Amino acid sequence: MNSSPASQSRVGLCCGLSLLIAGLLNPVIAASFEHRVEVELQPVSGEIRIQDQLRVEGIRELRFRLAAWLAQVEVEVDGVQVEMQRQGGDSVIALPGNGVYRIDFDMRGKVPARDQENTRELTSSSAADGVYLPGYDGWIPHPAGRLMDYQLVVSVPSAQRAVVTGKLVDEQLSDGAYRASFTGSQFTEAPSLFAGPYQLRERQWQGLRLRTYFHAELAGQADAYLEAAEGYLERYQNTIGDYPYADFHIISAPLPVGLGFPGLTYVDRRIVPLPFMRSRSLAHEVLHNWWGNAVTVDYASGNWAEGLTTFMADYGLERDKGDAAARAMRVKWLRDYSALPAARDRPVRDFRSKQHQAAQVIGYNKVAFIFHMLSLEIGQQAFDDGIRAFWRARRFARASWQDLQVAFEQAAGRRLDWFFRQWLDRAGAPRLSLGSHRVDTVDGGYRTRIEILQPVPGYRFGLDVALTTETGTERRRLFIEDRLTRLEWITPSKPGAIQFDPQSDLFRRLQTSETPPILRDVTLNPATVTLIASEQPAFAQSAQTLAGQLLDSAPHFLQPGQSREPTQPLLLITSADRLAGQLERLQLQVPGEFADVDFGAVAWTARLANNTPVLVVSAQSTAQLQALLRPLPHYGGQSYVLFDDGRAQSRGIWPLPRGALYRDLVTPN
Ligand SMILES: [Zn+2]
Structure with missing residues (x-):
């Protein structure tokens, strides 16, 4: 996620840890405002003094939003004290004319102490473990939508360090204080300030200063982070164009966030040690620059x-x-999309920021899938050229989908209006199914004919097809645009099976039969019924507790002899000795993946013949079952998890079944 300066929004990490503050839009106006700011901050008490000397030109009044916690504000215009007016939520200073003026602000206040119960409210906050002053919170008097140039000096007690968005130009430790100076040019939002009891680690890379500002417990992570950041910067610099800022900093946050700002990222200190942060999320945050x-x-x-x-x-x-x-990630995106109820589906163009999971399924995953399809449509070379052209054209400017389309059209040398319109403006996705097929012997071999049906009309897309014959697999790429497409394919050897979209390269709505079942299919469904199979009262007792923790709504327990409706999802919790008998009644088998593996307990999903999902939890003992109480609810996105003493030994999502776009071909002898 990134800090989206123009929109003043903040969004959390991809792991879904955090949230956003949706913002307002303001047009950026070309003339820049110049600030010279001095900040004296006491992070532990939150006391702060901010002096800002602002040069303005060509305006009759200065209108801005100022943080409410700045209790004392004195203003002079060209050395003459003036009153600041409050109008609604705005502060306003009337100017004598529209010439050049110097406005001096002297402001004091106390940055609000962090409410440790409600750290999701991402406004300014202070505590001994860190201060967060986001630019959008109005701690510098700056009119929204105006570009700004600034010089900013911040000082904190010597045990603390402070860092601001912009270029670090100087720092000193003297007289019991740490002072650091920063400059920023043509910034689209006011600087954000971060302070805390940080340890610094630095390396230079191609003239850039890379730094970590980490809490003490993370010091051992610093080098690995700097090295990873360097790798990502190099990668995107090579693919897109030069890194646009002077420095790159990684700052550990005392807040549950993962935020990107120009030239830095601010990450929950508890997340920093987790492997996915450095190996994936950091790349995401670096690229947001x-x-x-x-x-x-x-x-x-x-x-x-x-x-x-x-x-x-x-x-x-x-x-x-x-x-x-790569395919597994696309399949996961398709799987997530298929779980999105149609009523919550929205056109891509409506996506602004991640306010809930549904928005992530569209705004992150579907859009990423669209870029994948675009790279197949125009070819990797044209795609890469388009990316670089887009960067050259829109660097330090605002850009729309239309700007992207123009860049890709020029790189591809053709119009792509149809592509962008169908994928951005329409909610939903193509649905595909196979109609009748026929294989005949003809001169020189076999002729396979098969129908591809598109019940939702109007989508145009390339579709790969793999035809498996006795001597190997042949491949083709079709272009589908009609409701009914007839494929005719002559092969010298006998065809055995045909698979459309074998690599899952098309964004489409999967049919139920194609989506691997996951725990959530059972646990989120209010119609789910629970069956407990065990001779032992203690086991049955634990099973009831587990059902209560796993299911989203209160469990309905099946009594002995009671049967369920065929379409009701089933949660079966069974002791290992009763497993075989229960599976036989359901006409299910233990999946081959772990039929011969020793484990203490296992949870796995399957679908009955009528597509109803089933979640089977079996345990070797009551103790093994009890050990699942805490961990199992965290694995809702998996198809299976194997446990030993409550520790997950392996887990995964079943492979995508051959499903609706696969057909065994019946061939005449
Ligand atoms: Zn992001």
């Missing part, structure tokens, strides 16, 4: 930046691991 910070989002026409960042960072890293990993 290009998409979101240096090229800002024209929110009125939709937010393209999260999806493009997800595609180039999160997905790009999966692609490095190979085709299978």
Whole structure:
């Protein structure tokens, strides 16, 4: 996520830790305001003094929003004290004319102490473990939507360090204080300030200063972070264009956030040690310096930046691991999309920021998938050229979906209006199914004919097809645009099976039969019934508790002899000795993946013949079952998890079944 300066929004990490403050839109006006700011901050008490000398030109009044906690404000215009007016939520200073004026602010207050119960409220806060002063909170008097140039000096007690968005130009430790100076040029939002009992680690890379500002317990992470950051900067610099800022800092936060600001990222100190943060989320935050910070989002026409960042960072890293990993990520996106109720589906163009999971499914995942399809449509070379052209054209400017389209059209040398319109303006996705097929012997071999049906009309897309014959697999790419497409394919050897979209390259709505079942299919459904199978009262007791923790709504227990409706999802909790008998009644089998593995307990999903999902939890003992109480509810997105003494030994999502786009071909002898 990024700090989206123009919109003044803040969004949490991809892991879903945090939230956003949705913002307002203000047009950026070209003339820049010049600030010279001095900040004296006592992080422990929150006491702060801010002096700002502002040079303005060509305005009759200065209108801005000022943080309410700045209790004492004195203002002089060209050395003459003036009164600041309050109008609604705004502060206003009337100027004698529209010439050049110097406005001096001297402001004092106390940064609110952090409410440790409610750290999700991302406004300014202070505590001994860190101070957060986001630019959008109005601690510098600056009119919204105006570019700003600034020189800022901040001083804190010597045990603390402070850092501000912008370029670090100087720092000193003297007289019991740490002082650091920063400059910023043509910034689209006021600087944000971060202070805390930080330990610094630094390295230089191609003239950039890379730094960590970490809490003491994270000192051992610093080098690995700097090295990872360097790798990501190099990667995106090579693919897109030069890194747009002077420094890059990684700051540990005493808040549950993962935020990107121009030239720095601010990450929950508890998340910093987790492997995914450095190996994936950091890449995402680094890339936001290009998409979101240096090229800002024209929110009125939709937010393209999260999806493009997800595609180039999160997905790009999966692609490095190979085709299978990249495909697995696309399948996960399709799986998540298929779980989105149609009523909550929205056109991509409506996405502004992540306010809930549904928005992530569209604004991050679907958009990333669209960029994947675009790269297949126009080719990797044209895609890469388009990205670089877009960067050159829109660097330090606002950009819309239309700007992206123009860049890709020029790179591809053709119109892509149909592509962008169908994927951005329409909610939903293509649905595909196969109609009748026929295989005949003809001169020189076999002729396979098969129908591809598109019940939702009007989508146009490329579709790969793999035809497996006795001698190997042949591949083709079709272009689908009609409701009914007839494929005819002559092969010298006998065809056995045909698979459309074998690599899951098309964003489409999966049919139920194609989506691997996950725990959530059972646990989120209010119609789910629970069956407990065990001779032992203690086991049954624990099973009831587990059902209560797993299910989203109060459990309905099936009594002995009572049967359920065929379409009601089933949660079966059974002792290992009763498992075989229960599965036989359901006509299910223990999955081959762990039929021969020793484990203490296991949870796995399956679908009955009528597609109803089932979640089976079996344990070798009451103790093994009890050990699931705490961990199991965290694995809702998995198809199976194996446990020993409550520790997950392995887990995963079932492979995507061959499903609706696979057909065994019946061939005449
Ligand atoms: Zn992001």
